[in-house]
Amino acid sequence: MATASAGKVRHPKGRAIIPTEQSGLTWLTAFLDSSVGAKVVVALGGIGLALFAIFHMLGNLKIFQGPDALNTYAFFLKHDLGALLWLARGGLLGIFLLHVVLALRLKWRTAAARPVGYAYPGHVQARVAARTMALTGIVVGLFILFHLAHFTFGWVHQAEQDGRLISYLDLRDAHGRHDVYTMVLAGFRTTWIAALYLLAQVALFVHLIHGIPSAFQTFGLQSRRTMEIIRGLGWLTAGVILLGNVLIVTAVWLGWVGTS
Amino acid sequence: MKVTLHIWRQKSPADQGRFVTYSLDQVSPDMSFLEMLDMLNEQLIQQGEEPVAFEHDCREGICGSCAMMINGLAHGPERGTTTCQLHMRSFPDGAEIYVEPWRARAFPILKDLVCDRSALDRIIQAGGYVSVGTGGAPDANCLPVPKTAQDKAMDAAQCIGCGACVAACPNASAMLFLAAKVSHLAHLPQGQPERHERVRKMLAQHDREGFGHCTNIGECEAACPKEISVEHIAQLNRDYIAASLLSLVR
Numbered sequence: 028m029a030t031a032s033a034g035k036v037r038h039p040k041g042r043a044i045i046p047t048e049q050s051g052l053t054w055l056t057a058f059l060d061s062s063v064g065a066k067v068v069v070a071l072g073g074i075g076l077a078l079f080a081i082f083h084m085l086g087n088l089k090i091f092q093g094p095d096a097l098n099t100y101a102f103f104l105k106h107d108l109g110a111l112l113w114l115a116r117g118g119l120l121g122i123f124l125l126h127v128v129l130a131l132r133l134k135w136r137t138a139a140a141r142p143v144g145y146a147y148p149g150h151v152q153a154r155v156a157a158r159t160m161a162l163t164g165i166v167v168g169l170f171i172l173f174h175l176a177h178f179t180f181g182w183v184h185q186a187e188q189d190g191r192l193i194s195y196l197d198l199r200d201a202h203g204r205h206d207v208y209t210m211v212l213a214g215f216r217t218t219w220i221a222a223l224y225l226l227a228q229v230a231l232f233v234h235l236i237h238g239i240p241s242a243f244q245t246f247g248l249q250s251r252r253t254m255e256i257i258r259g260l261g262w263l264t265a266g267v268i269l270l271g272n273v274l275i276v277t278a279v280w281l282g283w284v285g286t287s
Numbered sequence: 288m289k290v291t292l293h294i295w296r297q298k299s300p301a302d303q304g305r306f307v308t309y310s311l312d313q314v315s316p317d318m319s320f321l322e323m324l325d326m327l328n329e330q331l332i333q334q335g336e337e338p339v340a341f342e343h344d345c346r347e348g349i350c351g352s353c354a355m356m357i358n359g360l361a362h363g364p365e366r367g368t369t370t371c372q373l374h375m376r377s378f379p380d381g382a383e384i385y386v387e388p389w390r391a392r393a394f395p396i397l398k399d400l401v402c403d404r405s406a407l408d409r410i411i412q413a414g415g416y417v418s419v420g421t422g423g424a425p426d427a428n429c430l431p432v433p434k435t436a437q438d439k440a441m442d443a444a445q446c447i448g449c450g451a452c453v454a455a456c457p458n459a460s461a462m463l464f465l466a467a468k469v470s471h472l473a474h475l476p477q478g479q480p481e482r483h484e485r486v487r488k489m490l491a492q493h494d495r496e497g498f499g500h501c502t503n504i505g506e507c508e509a510a511c512p513k514e515i516s517v518e519h520i521a522q523l524n525r526d527y528i529a530a531s532l533l534s535l536v537r
């Protein structure tokens with residue numbers, strides 16, 4: 028892509044950024060090169076990821092219905108979906124990469140917009156969540172990598188059964204299915220792992236209380252009249268995700284679940 | 288009253304620049320901030336020193352010249368007020384006041400508190416012309432403008448191009464300025480034929496001048512002496528998305 032980005036300032040008299048003759052590719056380049064266009068894609072990705080986070084949390088609440096419910100659900104996701112599983116995984120990865128790469132590229136470019144800062148910094152209404160989007164985003168991103176290494180690949184930690192250490196992926200239940208329930212118990216009964224998960228949930232919450240209302244603004248879907256409601260929607264959505272996930276982790280950690 | 292000023296002094300664009308501290312006595316609380324600076328400059332001239340360079344013109348809050356960062360806030364601590372309309376009664380007696388120029392890559396500093404804001408003019412220029420009917424005077428009321436559209440257009444048209452939104456924005460983004468210009472014309476019947484081209488061209492120029500992108504933080508709205516709402520940025524985004532999609536299917 029022939030974009031003059033990379034944190035450098037484009038020359039005010041540089042080449043026209045709006046191509047006169049249009050092909051699909053030049054259109055895409057111009058759209059992604061513009062600060063609003065790139066932001067729209069970041070916001071679309073963010074909303075996609077947030078929706079995923081909601082359904083992921085809701086599905087995992089099955090842990091409160093007991094081992095059978097959770098393992099059946101996990102089996103359904105992994106086997107009954109078939110090719111759809113790979114479609115969903117590919118789609119999620121694509122959305123995640125688009126979100127992260129475009130957001131960080133915008134940040135990197137904008138870092139050049141004020142080379143000399145103020146000696147006396149001040150602000151009136153900038154919320155902490157708004158100013159720390161890149162930071163909370165990076166924490167969430169690192170956590171997602173950890174989460175995959177932990178539960179999807181089983182690299183981080185092993186379960187203990189009858190005094191033996193067993194890889195997460197080798198755990199089987201009475202029906203011969205992958206015993207996700209025991210795996211989750213093994214994970215969250217370990218204090219440092221539980222603490223890490225809780226910390227990441229707070230970062231995600233802070234990312235979303237700004238991110239969700241901000242996405243509405245980016246799509247142009249709010250006015251002064253609806254601003255407060257949309258901000259409330261952000262708090263509510265982020266709060267529900269936080270509550271659900273924290274409930275799962277603490278319930279296992281404190282032994283409310285799985286001490287039969 | 289008595290104030291201690293820490294003012295950014297920079298001889299030329301290439302000069303390093305530094306803060307210089309001045310104490311000023313017998314400042315009247317009824318003086319405007321610029322009158323207080325005039326008083327300082329008179330003393331400096333009498334002492335044979337170079338006066339502090341700052342921009343000003345109307346001194347009644349309508350031209351947007353008087354750009355300065357006062358204690359970390361663009362146009363100082365009062366909301367909806369330009370520096371020339373800010374009065375010394377807004378500061379306590381014995382106040383320590385830091386005065387800095389707008390800081391942005393797109394606003395190079397020329398001297399002391401004066402920076403070059405012509406990037407904003409080039410954004411307006413990039414918008415191009417607005418087609419209007421010429422010929423005989425139109426009949427009254429033949430171009431109806433709904434009241435709500437009128438109100439929004441007038442709110443947006445209040446922008447005086449001071450650049451406080453850029454100065455206050457942590458991303459040094461001129462999105463509020465750009466949005467005010469785009470939203471102003473978007474709500475009026477004149478210039479509708481160019482509406483979609485205009486927003487794309489103006490945004491492209493905004494980005495190319497080296498302003499940052501908008502992360503919906505909202506500091507601009509708090510700094511704007513004309514209290515232009517960030518809802519105009521939503522209007523800009525809406526127009527840009529529509530214009531881009533329409534250009535694709537054209």
Ligand code: HEM
Pocket residue numbers: 066069070071072073074076077080126127130131133134160161163164165166167168169234235237238239241242243245500501502503
């Ligand atoms: C589950 C994971 C994530 C969710 C649900 C999510 C959600 C969102 C949402 C809804 C937005 C608002 C878009 C807008 O401002 O219009 C956003 C913005 C942002 N996200 Fe994420 N995000 C996630 C992961 C990440 C990661 C891993 C990173 C970085 C490494 C990241 C970095 C950012 C940044 C920097 C912004 C601000 C973009 C801007 O306003 O310019 N996010 N995110």
Ligand code: SF4
Pocket residue numbers: 351445446447448449450451452453463464467507510511512513514515
């Ligand atoms: S939007 Fe407000 S702060 Fe920005 S240039 Fe216009 S008047 Fe100044």
Ligand code: FES
Pocket residue numbers: 342343344345346347348349350351352353369370371372
């Ligand atoms: S001097 Fe004109 S607005 Fe302040």
